[in-house]
Amino acid sequence: GAVVSQHPSRVICKSGTSVKIECRSLDFQATTMFWYRQFPKQSLMLMATSNEGSKATYEQGVEKDKFLINHASLTLSTLTVTSAHPEDSSFYICSAAQTQGFNQPQHFGDGTRLSIL
């Protein structure tokens, strides 16, 4: 089946630093990638949708300057949390789809647990 690799799986860093999370589709080309945030015991909240070669579309309330998304190739998207603060601590999950639409389901990465001290 389709495999999505997310790295790192866990990161702990000091307040004020920037953290980059990578999402790779290993055996398929992902036209679209999605970034979600999941708080403890809560659902996944879509942060942004990125299409290869174009700017990401952010959901309402998500600061695009805070959460930088790059989708430079069909197999890689990155999420950079800039100047991270403790309130940014969360579980971040990416997913990838080959194309738009139902027949190309989203394949999820294993997630990244981000802890800001």
Place this chain on the structure above:
Amino acid sequence: AQTVTQSQPEMSVQEAETVTLSCTYDTSENNYYLFWYKQPPSRQMILVIRQEAYKQQNATENRFSVNFQKAAKSFSLKISDSQLGDTAMYFCAFMKQSGANNLFFGTGTRLTVIP
């Protein structure tokens, strides 16, 4: 706007028994898709089953089946012959047919299978 509601935060079932997880949704769309995802302790989201809204026949995948009631906007998941490996968070999700294939998730139901 689309909303997905899962009214059961936690459920438990004895191994080999059957359990039903409920999900309701609200949308003005006529054509859409519904999903159940499983998130085990390893945290990776796994697609369990999906349903096209235009299909009246309920989807089935081995031990997993759904009861889709379009008029009631209800989409419940039935797990038969529950196994210990079914222990996980289960999320109901909605996707519009047109436009971007964003998934809207419910708040999840934590299912524990008891040996």
